[in-house]
Amino acid sequence: MSESHDHEHGEHAPIQTHETPGEWEVLEIAVRELAIEKGLITADDHRRLLEGIDGASPMLGARVVARAWVDEDYKKRLLADGSVAFELGIDNYDRTNLIVLENSPQVHNFVVCTLCSCYPRPILGLPPDWYKSPSYRSRAVRWPRAVLAEFGTVLPDDVSVRVHDSTADMRYLVMPMRPAGTENWSEEELAKLVTRDTMIGVTVPRLPSPPG
Amino acid sequence: MSAFAAGQAVRIADRLTIGHTRVPSYVRGAKGTIERVLREFLIPEDDAFGRPHGRRQTLYRVRLAAHDLWPRYRGLASDEVQIEIYEHWLEPVEEAKQ
Numbered sequence: 673m674s675e676s677h678d679h680e681h682g683e684h685a686p687i688q689t690h691e692t693p694g695e696w697e698v699l700e701i702a703v704r705e706l707a708i709e710k711g712l713i714t715a716d717d718h719r720r721l722l723e724g725i726d727g728a729s730p731m732l733g734a735r736v737v738a739r740a741w742v743d744e745d746y747k748k749r750l751l752a753d754g755s756v757a758f759e760l761g762i763d764n765y766d767r768t769n770l771i772v773l774e775n776s777p778q779v780h781n782f783v784v785c786t787l788c789s790c791y792p793r794p795i796l797g798l799p800p801d802w803y804k805s806p807s808y809r810s811r812a813v814r815w816p817r818a819v820l821a822e823f824g825t826v827l828p829d830d831v832s833v834r835v836h837d838s839t840a841d842m843r844y845l846v847m848p849m850r851p852a853g854t855e856n857w858s859e860e861e862l863a864k865l866v867t868r869d870t871m872i873g874v875t876v877p878r879l880p881s882p883p884g
Numbered sequence: 885m886s887a888f889a890a891g892q893a894v895r896i897a898d899r900l901t902i903g904h905t906r907v908p909s910y911v912r913g914a915k916g917t918i919e920r921v922l923r924e925f926l927i928p929e930d931d932a933f934g935r936p937h938g939r940r941q942t943l944y945r946v947r948l949a950a951h952d953l954w955p956r957y958r959g960l961a962s963d964e965v966q967i968e969i970y971e972h973w974l975e976p977v978e979e980a981k982q
Binding site for chain 1: 906910925928943945953959960962963964968969970
């Protein structure tokens, strides 16, 4: 095998950096090393935290939404208390306080953090770059319908928009409406329709277009 | 015991701040209603200064009509912004007597 391993290397930029670390990076390293040296945390605690942060993805939130779509009792409990979301074996590594917002034919919910980038990380992973952009953060509360339209989501004239500014201690997950025509779908199939952006609320789940 | 109840009319204080807060300027001075009462949390003004045993205040979700927040807002009368506000930033609003 190794003899025939002759595909081209060196096409990408060399993986190395010549930049010196910035002020915040130096501060983080210093505080972390001190905390480890003083025995407050271990290096393994730190590694495990990073692994958890990187491991969370929107697939987790999708499982929660799909479960709520098929289980009315679960949905009721979830809407009353967002911590029910973590029953599905999801690691709430930063003790996120979750509120689940249910879309309806009358109300469309979506989420922004105008002050920074607050986001339900244990259940959706890290936020997309646009969520952190000053443009999205400043305009979502001021021109919500125009911002949704930029994401390809044109709300009908009889649907109210409810923007949730996630600036303090709670984090938000939008529960989109289950698309028509999925009545016989399994929970696993349904979860595939629930993408990150449908749970931020900038779009809604759609059935895949039929081939051809 | 929280000072405000769900459905109650409130005003978000219009204050200048020194240091960190979690009340964005666009909602300061706005009138709205309590959407729900959450629980007590450490206030950001203390948290920002590394006082983990600092003052705690009840946190509320407040609903604000988009048309009240923004002049010339384009959308439905029922469009809303909802935001979390700590008790020390909320003031009661006297309901107008008919």
